[in-house]
Amino acid sequence: MSQPVLLFDVIETLFSLQPLRDRMAEEGLGEPYADLFFAQLLRDAFALSATGVFHPFPAIAAGTLKVVLSSAGKAADAPQVKRLLSSFSELPAHPDVAPALAQARSAGVKIILLTNGSADNTRQLVAREGLSALVDGIVSIDEHSVWKPQPTLYQAVCKQFNTPQAETTVIAAHAWDVHGARQAGLRAVWVERQDHYFHELMSAPSGEARTLPEAVSMALIRSGRH
Amino acid sequence: MSQPVLLFDVIETLFSLQPLRDRMAEEGLGEPYADLFFAQLLRDAFALSATGVFHPFPAIAAGTLKVVLSSAGKAADAPQVKRLLSSFSELPAHPDVAPALAQARSAGVKIILLTNGSADNTRQLVAREGLSALVDGIVSIDEHSVWKPQPTLYQAVCKQFNTPQAETTVIAAHAWDVHGARQAGLRAVWVERQDHYFHELMSAPSGEARTLPEAVSMALIRSGRH
Numbered sequence: 001m002s003q004p005v006l007l008f009d010v011i012e013t014l015f016s017l018q019p020l021r022d023r024m025a026e027e028g029l030g031e032p033y034a035d036l037f038f039a040q041l042l043r044d045a046f047a048l049s050a051t052g053v054f055h056p057f058p059a060i061a062a063g064t065l066k067v068v069l070s071s072a073g074k075a076a077d078a079p080q081v082k083r084l085l086s087s088f089s090e091l092p093a094h095p096d097v098a099p100a101l102a103q104a105r106s107a108g109v110k111i112i113l114l115t116n117g118s119a120d121n122t123r124q125l126v127a128r129e130g131l132s133a134l135v136d137g138i139v140s141i142d143e144h145s146v147w148k149p150q151p152t153l154y155q156a157v158c159k160q161f162n163t164p165q166a167e168t169t170v171i172a173a174h175a176w177d178v179h180g181a182r183q184a185g186l187r188a189v190w191v192e193r194q195d196h197y198f199h200e201l202m203s204a205p206s207g208e209a210r211t212l213p214e215a216v217s218m219a220l221i222r223s224g225r226h
Numbered sequence: 227m228s229q230p231v232l233l234f235d236v237i238e239t240l241f242s243l244q245p246l247r248d249r250m251a252e253e254g255l256g257e258p259y260a261d262l263f264f265a266q267l268l269r270d271a272f273a274l275s276a277t278g279v280f281h282p283f284p285a286i287a288a289g290t291l292k293v294v295l296s297s298a299g300k301a302a303d304a305p306q307v308k309r310l311l312s313s314f315s316e317l318p319a320h321p322d323v324a325p326a327l328a329q330a331r332s333a334g335v336k337i338i339l340l341t342n343g344s345a346d347n348t349r350q351l352v353a354r355e356g357l358s359a360l361v362d363g364i365v366s367i368d369e370h371s372v373w374k375p376q377p378t379l380y381q382a383v384c385k386q387f388n389t390p391q392a393e394t395t396v397i398a399a400h401a402w403d404v405h406g407a408r409q410a411g412l413r414a415v416w417v418e419r420q421d422h423y424f425h426e427l428m429s430a431p432s433g434e435a436r437t438l439p440e441a442v443s444m445a446l447i448r449s450g451r452h
Contacts, residue, residue: 032262032298039265044425046272047402050376051409055427063425067401070423072258150276175293176273183277197296199270199289201281 003110005163006219007154007186009172010115010122012038012193013212015091023087027074035194037068042176045116045147054145057117061085089121093129094193100212101134107220112137114157114170116148137161149180158186169219171212175202182206191215229336231389232445233365233380233412235398236341236348238264238419239438241317249313253300261420263294268402271342271373280371283343287311315347319355320419326438327360333446338363340383340396342374363387375406384412395445397438401428408432417441 008014021034041064048055062081069076104111111134115122119140126132139157146153158165170181173193181188182203190198190205191212198208207218234240247260267290274281288307295302330337337360341348345366352358365383372379384391396407399419407414408429416424416431417438424434433444
């Protein structure tokens with residue numbers, strides 16, 4: 001039997017967007033402007049994907065942020081955009097991340113982070129939080145030039161780690177990520193973070209968890225490691 | 227020479243989301259919650275599209291609205307969702323729409339509305355504003371089961387109206403719509419509405435206009451009808 005693999009989503013699932021919220025609030029853009037920016041960024045990335053055009057997260061984020069700032073009547077010059085985007089290098093881990101990863105480590109599963117962000121930035125976030133020893137690998141969409149939730153990406157990652165799709169579990173706070181994974185034939189556990197309702201048209205998750213350790217437990221039960 | 231065709235985007239380009247903003251504000255969800263909802267709705271639709279799954283606008287909107295309301299700690303029951311979504315049947319035309327359509331009509335071009343929304347709802351919005359005589363046709367993505375900005379949709383619509391892609395112009399307030407049209411080989415004029423900056427990674431428009439009549443003029447000049 002091959003070693004089961006858990007594929008953790010990164011932004012929002014493991015790391016909080018709070019620093020982005022704080023910096024946008026300093027500009028007079030209170031909640032939910034950070035959420036608006038992040039939703040538009042994904043909308044724009046998915047629109048580009050629909051036409052077969054790939055650009056990495058930081059480039060799309062810069063463009064979308066200029067749109068959001070301009071529409072809100074704020075300065076959207078290069079230093080301003082750089083200052084706000086630098087918050088992505090300071091995202092703190094949610095408090096339940098270290099226990100959840102430790103639990104997965106104890107169970108002997110492979111822990112892979114699969115992110116729409118960049119691998120370098122993710123590596124730095126993991127290191128800042130002292131989590132490096134708990135992570136077996138970081139895969140960015142940049143390696144495959146395909147954004148989640150395109151099914152080919154999840155399939156390519158399973159191939160990369162030589163793990164059967166039906167034995168591999170995505171853990172994510174986003175319904176669209178769960179949907180993509182399920183459509184690609186993987187398991188997927190949804191963890192309740194910023195959202196409290198799972199979009200009824202997205203493919204249902206294999207499990208719904210209130211916390212990350214609970215999500216890991218669900219993934220382990222299903223992989224027969226619990 | 228075939229009659230040139232202008233394909234007008236509908237929501238935001240022709241009709242304002244103000245009634246949605248007003249109703250959300252009555253629930254204590256001030257700006258930019260309507261924009262957040264609309265961005266997430268498109269993000270969700272594009273994510274579903276990425277996996278080859280099609281659902282029409284009203285169904286996706288209902289699910290996304292429940293997510294947004296729940297996350298904001300508001301009631302997301304059926305009557306509430308219905309009440310908010312009913313604002314889509316009350317969107318008023320922007321003040322420059324009637325003059326722009328009249329101008330296009332005088333120039334003898336074919337005026338088609340191409341919407342991610344439903345054809346019925348669009349027909350009602352057009353009739354409420356007394357614009358029916360200025361519109362030659364309404365095409366919803368439902369007819370083709372493909373959301374904008376997938377290039378195949380724009381191509382299918384050109385085929386439907388027997389118009390060469392390079393002689394057909396999309397007029398839209400959304401950069402992602404312009405991008406899709408350009409990727410499909412059409413012309414596209416971007417009209418500045420809610421956005422004041424064109425996302426630098428989206429395919430550049432054939433023209434950028436401050437108002438809808440200006441957008442129509444640009445489209446006519448390029449089609450040799452001006």
